[in-house]
Amino acid sequence: FCQSLLHSVFPPELRFAASKFFNKFFLWFSPYCYYDITEIDGVNTNELYNAVQLYLSTYASVTGNRLSLSKALNATSLTFGLSSSGSIIDNFNGITVWWEHIVTQRQSQSFSWRPLPEEKRGFTLKIKKKDKSLILDSYLDHILSKANEIRRKNQDRLLYTNSGGGSVDRGHPWESVAFKHPSTFETLAMDPVKKSEIMDDLLSFAEGESFYQQTGRAWKRGYLLYGPPGTGKSSMIAAMANFLGYDIYDLELTEVNTNSDLRTLLMKTTSKSIIVIEDIDCSINLTNRSKPGRKSQTPLETEITKVAGSNSSAGPDGGSSMTLSGLLNFTDGLWSCCGSERIFIFTTNHIEKLDPALLRSGRMDMHIHMSFCSFEALKVLLKNYVGLDEKDLLKNEFVKGMEQVIDDAEMTPADISEILIKNRRKKEKALKELLESLERQHNKKKKLISGGEAVGFVKEEKSSSTEDVVEEEEEKRELEKQVEYCEELENCTKEGHESEVEVTQKTGATEGI
Numbered sequence: 434f435c436q437s438l439l440h441s442v443f444p445p446e447l448r449f450a451a452s453k454f455f456n457k458f459f460l461w462f463s464p465y466c467y468y469d470i471t472e473i474d475g476v477n478t479n480e481l482y483n484a485v486q487l488y489l490s491t492y493a494s495v496t497g498n499r500l501s502l503s504k505a506l507n508a509t510s511l512t513f514g515l516s517s518s519g520s521i522i523d524n525f526n527g528i529t530v531w532w533e534h535i536v537t538q539r540q541s542q543s544f545s546w547r548p549l550p551e552e553k554r555g556f557t558l559k560i561k562k563k564d565k566s567l568i569l570d571s572y573l574d575h576i577l578s579k580a581n582e583i584r585r586k587n588q589d590r591l592l593y594t595n596s597g598g599g600s601v602d603r604g605h606p607w608e609s610v611a612f613k614h615p616s617t618f619e620t621l622a623m624d625p626v627k628k629s630e631i632m633d634d635l636l637s638f639a640e641g642e643s644f645y646q647q648t649g650r651a652w653k654r655g656y657l658l659y660g661p662p663g664t665g666k667s668s669m670i671a672a673m674a675n676f677l678g679y680d681i682y683d684l685e686l687t688e689v690n691t692n693s694d695l696r697t698l699l700m701k702t703t704s705k706s707i708i709v710i711e712d713i714d715c716s717i718n719l720t721n722r723s724k725p726g727r728k729s730q731t732p733l734e735t736e737i738t739k740v741a742g743s744n745s746s747a748g749p750d751g752g753s754s755m756t757l758s759g760l761l762n763f764t765d766g767l768w769s770c771c772g773s774e775r776i777f778i779f780t781t782n783h784i785e786k787l788d789p790a791l792l793r794s795g796r797m798d799m800h801i802h803m804s805f806c807s808f809e810a811l812k813v814l815l816k817n818y819v820g821l822d823e824k825d826l827l828k829n830e831f832v833k834g835m836e837q838v839i840d841d842a843e844m845t846p847a848d849i850s851e852i853l854i855k856n857r858r859k860k861e862k863a864l865k866e867l868l869e870s871l872e873r874q875h876n877k878k879k880k881l882i883s884g885g886e887a888v889g890f891v892k893e894e895k896s897s898s899t900e901d902v903v904e905e906e907e908e909k910r911e912l913e914k915q916v917e918y919c920e921e922l923e924n925c926t927k928e929g930h931e932s933e934v935e936v937t938q939k940t941g942a943t944e945g946i
């Protein structure tokens with residue numbers, strides 16, 4: 434109406450001034466105020482526009498009757514949006530607001546370095562003037578955080594690596610791929626009490642922003658996962674990422690040359706992410722070597738030398754300029770606080786080889802021992818692989834047999850799932866083979882532990898074919914290693930850090946790390 438009034442009453446040269454006047458007049462007396470959120474702000478994309486679109490999409494999917502649909506790259510689901518001139522009512526803290534999506538044709542394109550879309554899109558937010566101060570800031574914050582949440586839910590996790598061709602010097606140290614690991618806490622075989630403890634810990638971390646603020650702590654958490662190969666350390670990391678919806682940064686330490694590169698890598702990580710250093714005892718070499726002209730070194734000054742990837746700026750003694758204290762600063766020091774809501778995870782097969790500085794209390798918040806398969810963990814595997822539920826388990830004779838031998842058999846979940854996967858179409862055969870395998874392992878362990886008897890056992894076997902004997906000896910060596918591992922671990926947990934140092938030096942010396 435106003436437009437046609439303007440056209441009929443005012444000559445063309447006065448129309449613009451008149452329309453400005455009317456607008457001002459109208460706004461002055463209107464009980465509402467209006468906010469325009471355009472898609473492109475100058476030449477930059479307006480983050481708020483995208484956030485509003487996502488936010489309204491969750492709302493519009495329920496109430497709107499004309500919607501636009503879209504699917505972002507890497508996204509697993511569709512998002513709904515308001516189509517042109519669509520409007521919607523939202524409610525926030527009991528206050529009503531109105532949104533309108535306005536799409537107009539862009540006027541003649543002025544010169545721009547970046548071509549602009551032909552359509553000019555924007556949202557207009559209408560709020561009652563009296564409510565403006567009450568909600569504006571908190572409402573927009575609410576929209577931004579909700580939009581982030583939706584984005585994370587819709588989008589696949591990303592797995593970043595620093596050994597995928599990225600470059601610290603060029604400012605892009607991380608390369609990413611979509612992360613689609615199917616491991617979840619449901620599929621993870623471990624003691625249910627321990628599992629729910631870990632899940633609770635993760636949840637209270639993710640929801641604990643105000644707690645960390647209140648206590649003056651950086652919003653981060655560290656986990657050390659340790660245990661023999663094939664017990665589910667990597668699967669646990671994937672389960673954690675899927676549980677919290679975080680991205681993963683897989684940090685390959687052998688690709689990092691200096692402390693400052695490490696810092697750059699850290700600064701380029703985003704919040705809501707898990708930063709992982711796998712097999713920390715293998716990717717770095719912790720030795721207490723003194724630098725020339727120095728009498729002694731504290732553990733924190735322990736030099737880290739690379740085991741592999743010697744493309745570094747290695748010093749004359751073969752050491753690079755990345756130190757343990759650099760690594761600890763990465764997880765613990767002032768630099769660890771750039772960004773927030775981050776989880777650090779170190780994994781190792783040999784906790785006894787780690788420097789006590791990495792283990793001391795407060796450094797890694799939780800030490801999680803991933804152990805050989807227990808009966809409780811076995812139940813999860815049997816359910817997932819052969820579909821046995823709790824009722825079937827109680828009745829099954831094979832399973833009853835397994836319960837007797839599983840603890841002493843010391844088989845890893847990886848070994849067990851291997852047997853189950855081989856026979857997954859034949860439930861009976863799978864169970865029979867698994868029981869036999871567990872009993873075999875159990876008997877061998879018993880004989881080995883009873884010392885002299887174990888030797889006799891191997892000698893007796895000499896009468897059989899040489900292939901069998903070689904296999905037996907290999908298995909025996911493997912078992913001896915496992916027993917040694919368990920003993921070291923026991924010493925380690927019983928006697929605290931001092932004994933850990935002893936073990937580190939002992940194994941370091943024999944294996945020449």
Ligand SMILES: Nc1ncnc2c1ncn2[C@@H]1O[C@H](COP(=O)(O)OP(=O)(O)OP(=O)(O)O)[C@@H](O)[C@H]1O
Pocket residue numbers: 620621622623660661662663664665666667668669782803846847848850
């Ligand atoms: N606790 C577990 N629950 C379910 N599956 C498991 C578990 N542990 C191992 N597996 C199975 O074994 C495979 C190897 O496990 P994973 O890579 O997680 O072990 P790891 O402890 O990280 O071993 P490594 O020390 O060699 O890195 C996985 O793909 C998974 O299928």
Ligand SMILES: [Mg+2]
Pocket residue numbers: 666667668711
């Ligand atoms: Mg692993």
